[in-house]
Amino acid sequence: MLRAVHSNRVESLLGALLDALPPADPFAPSTVVVGSQLIARWLVREIALARGIAAGLELVTFDAFVEATWAGDAAGRAARLGALDRAQVTAALASVLADDDVVRALPPVAAYLAAAPAPGDRAGPRRVQLAEQLAELVWSYALSRPDWMPALVIGQVPGELAGDGTARWQAALIGAALSRLGAAGEPGPGPGLRAPTPMLPWLRRRAGLATPVRDPVAVFGLSFLARAQLEALSDLSATTDVAVYVLDPCEELWDDVAGRRAAADAPALIDPLPLVLWGRPVRDTLSALVERTG
Incomplete structure (x- = not known):
């Protein structure tokens, strides 16, 4: 079961969490997923x-919670599921960018690396910088557009980006890098399956494994959740009690993220702009959680 608790005061959220936590048991610790x-x-x-x-x-x-839950249980270990962190993805991308055969097939990338002004290994700094930027992009896609990642893992352009030239060379590099890390493997005997941490629920389904089962989980200190995080919690809530404690900038649940107006003929917003901007991701998260609680 999935449950959402929201408040504009962290003290209220803390009180709700304390009420929900069972008595301390060192042999059966309560899991609390935190924002930092x-x-x-x-x-x-x-x-x-x-x-x-x-x-x-x-x-x-x-990230640690996702890795332990979807890859760290008995079924995940037996299937040899593994998580890839950002540093591993960055290193693999840098390795791919140092491969002349790969770069030669991607004229925009080859031109960018060849234009480096410094003597010696002129492309070295640019390779590292581009690898870091692409790794950040991979992580962003894995969190916010998980529906794109199955295509990117195998070096293909997601359908929505079919006509985008930039997406083509990015997909080729991402696919080549993740392939070197074992993310393009097939379920069954072999070295196992690996994917960036936010993709582990997808990887587990791809391996034909059931949703993991664990003791109740609380999520505290995240003011909003990315799409992959929401999907992970929704997936887990089919077998586990999950409670999400969301810090909301507003005392009341917003229905209109654009802010309330003083009157129909008054263009000025009652709510200050920072509050409106912070409220949008929180509103979206709460709406998604409420929808998933059914």
């Missing part, structure tokens, strides 16, 4: 102040 290590440290302090001790807790970041 800073939030984890704050949460430990607040729980210790409220309960007298902060024990029986497993505080993990979202």
Whole structure:
């Protein structure tokens, strides 16, 4: 079951989390997915102040949670599912960009690397910079456009970008890099299947494995969730109780992300622009969570 709790005060969210957490049990720790290590440290302090001790807790970041849940259980280990982090993707892309056979087949990339002004290995810095930019793009796509990633993994352009010349050389480089990391393999005997961490739920389905089952999970300290994160939590909620505690900039649930107007004939917004801009991703996240709670 998936449950969403929202508030414009972090103290209220903390109180709701404390009410939901079971008594501390060092042999069966409660899992709380946090937005960052800073939030984890704050949460430990607040729980210790409220309960007298902060024990029986497993505080993990979202990426670590995804890797442990979808690849770290018995079924995932048996299928040899593995997560790729950003550093690995960056290194693989840099390796591909150093491969003359690959670069020669991509004129825009070859021209960019050849235009480097420095003497010696002129393309070296540009290879590294381009690899870092492409790795960031891979991670962004894996989080926000997971529907594009199955095509990109095998070096193909997603259907929506079929006429985009830039997408063609990006897809070729991404596919070549992920192939070197084992992301284009097939389920069955072999070295196993690997994918960028946000893609692990997709990779698990591709391997024909059932949705993992685990003890209840709380998600705390993320003001909004990317599409892949929402899909992962929705997938898990079929077998596990999942509660998401969302910090909302507004006391009330927004129905209109553009902001409320003072009157029909008054063009000025009541809400300040920063509040409106922050409210949009939160509103979208809450709407998606409410829709998934059914």
